[in-house]
Amino acid sequence: MEKIAILGGGNIGRAIALALLNIGKRKPEDIYITRRNPDLLNDLKNLGFHTGSDNAEAVKESDIILLTVRPKQLNDLVNEIRESVEPSRHILGSVITAYTINEIEGKFGYPLQIVRIIPNTAIAIGESMTCLACKPDEPKTMDIIKNIFDPLGATLLINEELMSAATIIGACGIAFFLRTIRAASQGGIQVGFHAEDAQIIAAQTARGAASLLLSTNHHPEGEIDKVTTPKGCTIAGLNEMEHNGLSSAMIKGIIKSYEEINNLK
Numbered sequence: 477m478e479k480i481a482i483l484g485g486g487n488i489g490r491a492i493a494l495a496l497l498n499i500g501k502r503k504p505e506d507i508y509i510t511r512r513n514p515d516l517l518n519d520l521k522n523l524g525f526h527t528g529s530d531n532a533e534a535v536k537e538s539d540i541i542l543l544t545v546r547p548k549q550l551n552d553l554v555n556e557i558r559e560s561v562e563p564s565r566h567i568l569g570s571v572i573t574a575y576t577i578n579e580i581e582g583k584f585g586y587p588l589q590i591v592r593i594i595p596n597t598a599i600a601i602g603e604s605m606t607c608l609a610c611k612p613d614e615p616k617t618m619d620i621i622k623n624i625f626d627p628l629g630a631t632l633l634i635n636e637e638l639m640s641a642a643t644i645i646g647a648c649g650i651a652f653f654l655r656t657i658r659a660a661s662q663g664g665i666q667v668g669f670h671a672e673d674a675q676i677i678a679a680q681t682a683r684g685a686a687s688l689l690l691s692t693n694h695h696p697e698g699e700i701d702k703v704t705t706p707k708g709c710t711i712a713g714l715n716e717m718e719h720n721g722l723s724s725a726m727i728k729g730i731i732k733s734y735e736e737i738n739n740l741k
Contacts, residue, residue, distance in 0.1 A: 477506060478620070481538035483531050483553060484545035485511035485520070488571060491600035492542065492628075493525060499602060499627045508534040535560040540620070542569045542593070543580075547740040550575060554583045561588070569593045569621050573643050574740045577611060577636060589614060591621040592639050595628070596647045604629035605649075607642035644733045652729065657682050 480502065482489045493509050496502040504524030510531050511517050517527040528534065535541055535557045545553050550572055561568070567589045570580055577590045591614075595606040606625045610618045618633065625631050634642060657678045664674030688699055704711040 477502070478539040479506045479508070479537060480540045480542060480624075481508040481510070481531075481534040482542045482544055483510050483534060483557070484543065484549070485509045485517050485527070486544065486546075487597060488595065488599075489542070489544035490517075490520065491597055492544065492571075492595070493520060495599045495602055495604075495628045496624070497523065497525075501624075501627055508538055510534050531556045532560040535566070539565065540567050540569065540624070542571060544571045547572055547574050550580075551583065554580075558584055563588050567591070567617055567620055571595065573647075574640065574737050576639075577609075589617045591618055592636060593621065593625065594639055594642045594647055595625065596650045598650060599625075599628045602628050605646045606631045607634050607639065607646055608632070609634055609636040609639050640734060640737045643737065644730050648730075648733050652726065653682065 480496070482493055485493070489509060489511075493507055496507060497504055504520075505526065508526040508528075509517060509520060510528055512529055514521075514527050514529045517525070521527040526534070526537070531553060541557075541561070543550070543553065561584065563586055568580070569591050570577075571593045572580075573594075577592060580590055581588050591608055591610040593606060593608055595604040598604050599606070604625070606629060608618065608622060608625070608631055610621075622631055622633070632642075657675075660678035660682070661671070661674040664677060665671055669677065685699070688694065689696060692699075700714070704714065
């Protein structure tokens with residue numbers, strides 16, 4: 477079993493580590509996770525993970541290297557691990573937004589086996605939407621990474637030029653849908669529910685809606701039509717939301733986030 481180094485123990489790095497442990501596919505002692513302040517990883521250390529701040533050492537002890545730092549930290553990270561990476565041995569999985577495979581290789585200065593990975597924070601509970609992209613001539617490299625992420629939700633192989641779009645819809649999308657659920661629960665409070673009950677109803681209803689589409693592959697409008705009746709309350713509410721820009725606001729938000737990606741470097 478390959479050993480994995482997760483370089484960057486922030487929210488997404490921690491989520492990946494815990495997900496790999498929770499599904500029972502990896503032992504904690506086979507996973508190295510780093511952070512500038514390793515004391516913030518003490519809870520993971522207590523679970524048996526190797527933790528620390530030495531990225532180069534983590535690379536030397538591992539076969540698969542997951543880069544999970546923020547885009548502006550990439551240069552420092554590359555400088556720290558460049559001499560420890562063995563191109564013939566190591567596979568790099570980049571969870572770093574905005575940087576292409578060619579750009580990452582350029583920073584290292586030599587060819588590498590690289591897969592770009594865009595998961596979301598639902599990976600912590602095995603429900604991530606993870607998009608993957610690699611060089612066209614590296615299917616075996618992709619298979620290795622895909623086998624790691626397949627049990628952590630759904631995976632989709634895409635062309636690399638779509639990775640920025642995948643970041644917005646899949647990774648940022650978690651926040652968009654959570655805000656929508658929050659809005660629904662606030663409406664529920666106003667029409668009579670306590671906050672806790674309103675959130676349960678809104679969240680489970682959102683879960684059911686998503687499950688309907690995933691299990692049937694139906695178009696959303698087909699399922700909406702089943703709920704809307706002539707002169708009914710559902711269509712009245714939908715039309716009021718659309719008059720106030722529901723769909724337009726979501727589309728504009730997605731496009732605005734997409735336009736901001738290159739500013740992250």
